Amino acid sequence: MGKIGIIIWREYITRVKNKTFVIMCFLLPVLMGGMILVTQRISEEENVARTIVVVDASGMPDSLSYAHIFHDTADLKFNFNYIYKSLGDVKKVYKDSSHVSILWIPDNFMGGGDTTENHSVGMTVKLVSTSEPGVNTINMLESVFNDEIQRDNMRVNHISHKAVDLALKKVAVADEVNGTTKGDIKAMVGLAFGFIIYMYILMFGVQIMRSVVEEKMTRIVEVIISSVKPFQLMLGKIIGVTMVGITQFLIWMILSMAIVVPVVNSVNADNVDYTKAMPHQIKNAIPITNENSILSIDPTEKTKEVIATIMTIPWGNLIPAFLFYFLFGYFLYASIFAAIGSAADVDADTQQFTLPVTIPLIIAMMSCVTVINDPNGHIAKILSMIPFTSPIIMLIRIPFGGVGIFELLLSFAILIVTFLAMTWISGRIYRVGILMYGKKASWKEIGKWIFYKA
Amino acid sequence: MENILSAKNVVKRFGNFVALDDVSIEVPTGTIFGLLGPNGAGKTTLIRIINQITAPDSGHVLIDGRLLNPEHVKDIGYLPEERGLYRKMGVGEQAVYLARLKGLSKKEANARVKDWFARFGMDGWWKKKVEELSKGMQQKVQFIVTVLHEPRLLILDEPFSGFDPINAQLIKDEILRLKNNGATIILSTHNMGSVEELCDNIALINKGKKILDGNVKEIRRAYAARTYDIQFKGSMIAFTNSMWTGAELIEKHDGENGMVHARIKLLGNTSPNLILENVIRAGEVNGFTEVLPTMNDIFIMKVQESSGIVEKKELVGTKSNYTE
Structure with a gap:
């Protein structure tokens, strides 16, 4: 084993044997598993259907009452048994019941039975619950009310049923790029x-x-x-730590599979199966209008669509690009971090220098949204050329397609050249810096070090 | 005697600062060489050049007559003044790691570390972490790390600092043992006592320039100020009269049984024999010894002189009128 090999081995083995490493390796997947378990339990909890007891004090005749516009859904069951009782009585009946809400339509609601102009028109109904009914329930109720009131108003103004239905149709925008849809999945992958x-x-x-x-x-x-050249030490250290990182990620992946998969399975086993649980979530996320909206899409169709989208991602470009950007992007920054460490005298000194280095990374993360919205726009193109941001931005762009091979190769080339130049510069700074004790270096001084003779 | 190390006309600059200005030293094989100088004189820079940590701007360094090259790493053992170890790493593991970087095989390194631990009474330390050791214990480990690969040339920068007298003696004995086994040692220290005790030759550097070098004994003789200590019994007046204008009394104190200890300095061309003849007539002489200047005195004088702090001062009997 050469001297670099000995250094790599030490850097690797001392870290891997460290307690923190072992704890991190095991704790993270356990925490992840735990989190999934908890969120599953919580959503399970939410999935218990809520009963809405409707109490109508508006005094409208049955045919006009808003009480009857509601129909049971998977999450909400409507109970009309107490419709003309007083709110107080119904409250007493359900005072100990969770998962029950009382929907109270007050006497002046929509003017009540009185059609004269001077009667005040109430636009508020009350939902009385012993436990928080959740935003989705309220959204759903509001949307059903509003929809019905709109229809009524149009009917009152002699607009035909057909015209009303047409007017209330909702438009869904299906994102299709190069014959594929669902940009959000691609964004997630990138x-x-x-x-x-x-x-x-x-x-x-x-x-x-x-x-x-x-x-x-x-x-x-x-x-x-x-015993060894400073550059050998720097390189050995970078490679050693890189290997520690890769080891950690591999352990996480394996443990995640070993822990997360059984957890998910166990949750699914005593719940319903996963594909059925998913549309619930999607349903809850969308304000429900009528039964004929998006949520009527068959769940298996949804899954197929996701898979189809994943298949359209240019994996052949993405995976090699990921490996390339991962290694070179990391090495680029690693050599800079090594140089920073060498210029510092105590740990605290490093902060002064780390901020400027992390700024490009932070800019890259902040630009993600812009890049996802316009993967082939100017900002995306520029950031995927700058070597300090390209490892992140280019990977977000690739799944959307539209990154030409020339563009990709140019970005690679810029990164490699910068990596070589930066490693050379860092090596020179490092070589001088590690022997400079007792003073905090200024940027100017560090600049001078680059030109010192070895 | 051939030289294991010779540095020839070494110049090293850092920006505008000249750390070493045309410095040449010769270190004979199998000797202990003192590399002396005040703080910031350029000693560490010279040592780093010998260790190939940095390279000179001009001039060159030869080991056994061959230009310094990476092959020499295994021939040199270096104990820096600012020394350290990995705090969280086991002592044994660490020593083996550093020995392997010097080119030892894993097996060999293991065996040697065990030997040395036994010799220094450090059995059972193998798994201890450095942060659990006292400073003196750490320094023992560092010393072992330096000598583990049995280098032919040892460079020790302030090896005794931080040691208690017992451990300092242990290190001193090891240095002499290594010398007897044929190693050459470059000792950089401010402890002039240990220079007189251990060093065969020295070089004194100040502000990047070599201002003095040579054999320690010869240097001390050369800088001897023709000063002698006399112990005698008899009349003090007769004693001072006997010296007449040939010597002056620098100091005296009375000992037991009427014994007087006097320090005199010879004046002009007076020979010690002449003074002794006269003094013998004035009383009973029990001792007559030449007083050599300490390396400490020479160090201070030479450094001040080269820094222009004081004019050339008469500690010095000049070389010309010195006779063996």
Whole structure:
């Protein structure tokens, strides 16, 4: 094993044997599993249907009463048994029941039975519950009311039923790009890849920096570089820490499968199956209008659509691009972090220098929304060329298609050139910095170090 | 005697600052060489150049007559003044790691670390972390790490600082043992006592320039101020009269049984023999010894002189009138 190999091995093994590493490896998947379990339980809880007891005090005749515009859905059951009782009596009946709400239509609602102009027109109904009914329930009730009132108004003004139905039709925008739909799934895929790189750079870049500072602070660096070249030490350290990161991600992936999958399965086993649970969520998320809206789409059709979308992502470009951007983007930042560590005298000094380095990363993460909205716009194109942001932005763009091979190769080339230049510069800073004790370096000074003779 | 190390006309600049200005040193094989100088003189820079941590701007360094190259890493052991170890790493593991970087195989490194731990009474330390050790214990580990690969040239920067007298003696004995086994040692220290005790040759550097070098004994003789200590019994008046204009009394104090200890300085061309003849007539002489300047005195004088702090001062009997 060469000297770099010995260094890589030390950097790797001391970290992997560290308690923090072991804890992080196991804790994160357990936490994830736990979170999934908890959210599953919570949504399960929500899925218990709520009973709405309708009490109508408006005094309208049965044929006109708004009480009858409601129909049972999967989540809401309507009870009309107490429709003409007083609110107080009904409250007494249900005072101990959760999952029950009383929908009270007051006497002046929509002018009540009185059609004279001077009667005040109430536009508020009350929903009385012992437990929080949830936003979705209220949205649903409001939307049914509003819909019905609109219809009534139009009918009163002699607009035909057909015209009313037509007027109330809702439009759904189906996003279709290059013959495919569902941009949000693509955005998720791109974001996930970009985010992995972002996290990785921050987590392990900072580890490299701290490790350089430690070697400098304990002065052991002088002993080591009397045996190896500073650049070998820097490189060994970067590679060693990279391997630790990869190990950690692999362990997370394996453990996630081992923990998360059984958890999800167990939840699904004693609940309903997963595909049935999903449309509920989707239903809840959309204000319900009528039965003939989006939610009538067959769940299996939905899944098929998702799979179809995933299949249209250019994986052949995405995976190699991810690996490329992951390695070079990470190495680019890692060498900068190493240089920063070498310029600092104590841990606290590093902050002054880390901020400017993390700014491009933060800009990249903040631009995500812009890039997703316009994956081939100017901002997206520029950011996917700048080597400090391209590893994240380009990965978000690729799933949408439209990134030409020339554009991709140009971005690769810029990143490689920058990586080489930056590593060279960082190596020179590092070499001088690790031997400069007792003073906090200024930017100007660091600039000078680059040109010192070895 | 051939030289294991020779640095020739070494120049090193950092920006506008000249850290080493045309410095040349010769270190004979199998000797202990003192590299002396005040703080910031350029010692550490020279040591780093020898260790190939940095390269000189001009000039060159030879090891056994061959230009310094990466092959020499395994021949050199370096204990820096600012020394440290990985705080969270086991002591044994750490020593083996550093030895492997010097080119030892894993197996060999393991065996040697065990040997040294046994010799220094450090059995059972293998798994201890550095942060659990006292400072003195850490320094023992550092010393072992430096010598583990049995380098032919050892560079020790302030090796005794921080040690208690017992451990300092342990290190001193190890240094002498290594020397007897044929190693050459470059000792950089401010402890002039240990220079007189251990060093064969020295070089004194100030502000990047070498201002003095040579054999320690010869240097001390050369800088001897023709000063002698006399112990005698008899009349003090007769004693001072006997010296007449040949010497002056610098100081005296009375000892037991009428014994007087006097320090005199010879004047002009007076020979010690002449003074001794006269003094013997004035009383009973029990001792007559030449007083050599300490390395400490020489250090201070030379550094001040080269810094222009004081004019050339008469600690010095000049080389020309010195006779062996």
